[in-house]
Amino acid sequence: MLSRNDILETIRMIDQQHLDIRTITMGISLLSCADSSAERACEKIYDKIGRYAERLVATGEEIEREFGIPIVNKRVSVTPIALVAAASETEDYVPFAKAFDRAAKNVGVNFIGGFSALVQKGMTDADQKLIAAIPEALACTDLVCSSVNVGSSKAGINMDAVALMGQTVKKTAALTEKQGGFGCAKLVIFCNAVEDNPFMAGAFHGVGEPEKVINVGVSGPGVVYHALQSVKGQPFDVVAETVKKTAFRITRMGQLVAQEASRRLDTPFGIVDLSLAPTPAVGDSVARILEEMGLEVCGTHGTTAALALLNDAVKKGGVMASSSVGGLSGAFIPVSEDEGMIAAASSGALTLDKLEAMTCVCSVGLDMIALPGDTSAETIAAIIADEAAIGMINTKTTAVRVIPAPGCKVGDTVEFGGLLGSAPVQAVHPYSSAEFIARGGRIPAPLHSLKN
Amino acid sequence: MKAIITVLGKDQVGIIAGVSSLLAKWNVNVLDISQTILQENFTMVMLADLENCSLSFTELTEKLSALGAEMDIAIRMQREDIFNAMHKI
Numbered sequence: 001m002l003s004r005n006d007i008l009e010t011i012r013m014i015d016q017q018h019l020d021i022r023t024i025t026m027g028i029s030l031l032s033c034a035d036s037s038a039e040r041a042c043e044k045i046y047d048k049i050g051r052y053a054e055r056l057v058a059t060g061e062e063i064e065r066e067f068g069i070p071i072v073n074k075r076v077s078v079t080p081i082a083l084v085a086a087a088s089e090t091e092d093y094v095p096f097a098k099a100f101d102r103a104a105k106n107v108g109v110n111f112i113g114g115f116s117a118l119v120q121k122g123m124t125d126a127d128q129k130l131i132a133a134i135p136e137a138l139a140c141t142d143l144v145c146s147s148v149n150v151g152s153s154k155a156g157i158n159m160d161a162v163a164l165m166g167q168t169v170k171k172t173a174a175l176t177e178k179q180g181g182f183g184c185a186k187l188v189i190f191c192n193a194v195e196d197n198p199f200m201a202g203a204f205h206g207v208g209e210p211e212k213v214i215n216v217g218v219s220g221p222g223v224v225y226h227a228l229q230s231v232k233g234q235p236f237d238v239v240a241e242t243v244k245k246t247a248f249r250i251t252r253m254g255q256l257v258a259q260e261a262s263r264r265l266d267t268p269f270g271i272v273d274l275s276l277a278p279t280p281a282v283g284d285s286v287a288r289i290l291e292e293m294g295l296e297v298c299g300t301h302g303t304t305a306a307l308a309l310l311n312d313a314v315k316k317g318g319v320m321a322s323s324s325v326g327g328l329s330g331a332f333i334p335v336s337e338d339e340g341m342i343a344a345a346s347s348g349a350l351t352l353d354k355l356e357a358m359t360c361v362c363s364v365g366l367d368m369i370a371l372p373g374d375t376s377a378e379t380i381a382a383i384i385a386d387e388a389a390i391g392m393i394n395t396k397t398t399a400v401r402v403i404p405a406p407g408c409k410v411g412d413t414v415e416f417g418g419l420l421g422s423a424p425v426q427a428v429h430p431y432s433s434a435e436f437i438a439r440g441g442r443i444p445a446p447l448h449s450l451k452n
Numbered sequence: 453m454k455a456i457i458t459v460l461g462k463d464q465v466g467i468i469a470g471v472s473s474l475l476a477k478w479n480v481n482v483l484d485i486s487q488t489i490l491q492e493n494f495t496m497v498m499l500a501d502l503e504n505c506s507l508s509f510t511e512l513t514e515k516l517s518a519l520g521a522e523m524d525i526a527i528r529m530q531r532e533d534i535f536n537a538m539h540k541i
Contacts, residue, residue: 068530
C-alpha cells in the first residue's frame with residue numbers, strides 16, 4: 001500500500017496549498033465551418049462546438065469528484081477565427097464573437113479562446129476585419145477571449161500590426177470603461193504564440209492541430225512555495241532540485257487527468273502545460289516563491305535570476321512526468337492575479353521596467369498590468385514592440401495583456417474580481433514613442449532565424 | 453476500482469466502526485487500514501475495493517461526506533490512481 005505520509009501529503013497539497021488542475025481545454029478546429037454566408041458560418045460554429053464539447057464540463061466534474069482534485073476551469077479553444085471568417089462575404093466579424101459566446105454558454109465552459117489572427121508577417125483583409133472587430137466583440141460578449149500574434153523569431157515583428165494593436169487596446173478599454181477596461185483582460189498580443197496553449201486569454205487551436213484535442217493546464221505555486229520552505233538557506237542547486245521534484249509530481253497528476261479526460265471524451269490527448277499560474281488567494285503566489293528564495297520583496301535586484309531558475313526547473317521537472325509537455329509551461333507573472341505581485345507593485349518595489357526584464361525569463365510576458373487611463377495608443381504599441389522584440393530575439397513566447405484603465409491614474413487600484421484579481425495602476429514612461437510607432441513596416445527577423 | 457478513503461478530525465469513539473459499517477452496508481471490501489493519532493488528530497487511511505459496491509462512486513462519496521458531517525470529521529474518497537501517479541514511478 002502507499003505510505004500514509006504520501007497520501008496525507010497529497011491531501012495537504014490540495015487542501016492547504018491550492019494544488020489544482022487549472023484547466024481542461026478542448027481544442028476544436030473550425031476550419032470546416034467556413035461559409036460564404038457569415039450567418040451560416042456562425043450557425044455551423046455554434047453547432048460544432050455544441051457537438052464536440054457537449055460533455056466537456058460534465059466529464060471534468062466527474063473526474064474532479066473521483067480523483068478529489070479541483071478542476072477550476074473547463075474551456076474551449078478554436079481555430080483563429082480570421083482564417084475561417086475569411087470565406088464569408090461580410091465586413092463585420094462581431095457576429096462570430098457572439099456565436100462563440102452563445103456556444104460557450106450552451107456547453108457551460110468558463111471561457112472560449114480563438115477570436116484571433118496570426119499576422120506576424122502581414123495582414124490579410126480578414127485579419128484586418130478581425131482586429132477592427134475586437135473592441136466591440138470583447139465589449140458585447142462575456143466569455144470570448146481574443147489574441148493576435150504580431151511577431152515571431154522566423155518572421156520578425158509586424159510593426160503595422162503593433163501600431164494597430166496599440167489602438168485596439170485603447171478602444172477596447174474605452175468600450176468597457178464601466179468595468180475598468182475589463183475587455184483588455186481578454187485580449188493578448190503575442191510574439192511566437194503557441195498553438196496548443198490551454199490557458200486563457202491566449203488560447204487558440206492552431207492550424208497544425210487535429211480536429212479536436214484535449215490539453216490540460218496544471219498549476220501549483222502554493223505547493224512549490226511550501227516545498228521551498230523546507231530548504232531555507234540552502235544553495236540554489238538544492239532549490240532547483242526541490243522545484244523539479246515538486247513540478248514532476250504535479251505534472252504526473254496532470255498527465256493522469258489529461259489521459260482520463262481524453263479517454264472519457266473520446267478525444268486525442270494533446271499536451272500537459274505545467275505553468276505555475278497564480279491566483280489572488282493567499283498562498284497561491286509566484287511572487288512569494290521568489291521571495292522565499294531570499295528576496296525581501298519581489299521586484300528587487302535578484303528577482304530576474306530567481307525567476308529564471310524557477311521557470312527552468314519547472315520545465316525540467318514537468319518534461320519527465322508527461323508523455324507530451326507543451327503550451328507555455330513555466331511560471332506566469334500576471335500582476336493582478338498574484339497576491340504577492342499585487343503587494344509588490346502597490347509598494348512600488350515592482351515596476352513595469354522590472355516586469356519587462358522578468359519577461360525575458362518567465363514563460364509568457366507582461367500580463368494583467370493596469371496602466372494609467374491616459375496612456376497613449378502609441379505608448380502601448382511601443383510596450384508591445386519591446387515585448388515582441390524580447391520574444392523574437394530570445395526565441396520564446398512573449399505576450400502583452402495590459403489594461404489602460406479609463407479614468408485611473410498611478411496609485412489607483414482596478415478591481416476585476418474572481419481569478420483576475422485587482423491591479424494597482426503602474427507608471428509608464430512619460431516620453432513619447434509616437435514617431436517610432438508611426439514608421440510602420442516590419443522589423444526583420446534576427447540572423448538566427450536563418451537555420452536551414 | 454480501488455479507492456483511498458481518508459478520515460481526519462478530532463478523535464472520538466466509533467469513527468472506525470462508523471466508517472466500516474457504512475462501507476460494509478454497501479458491499480465495499482476494505483483491503484488495508486492504517487490509523488494513528490497525529491497531534492491529537494485522528495488520522496485514518498483506508499484502501500478499499502469498490503468492485504462489488506452497490507452504489508456509484510459519487511453516491512458513496514456523498515454517503516461518506518454525510519457521515520463525516522454527522523461526526524464532525526472530514527471523510528474523503530479518491531481513486532487510488534492519483535496517489536500512485538504522484539508518488540510512484
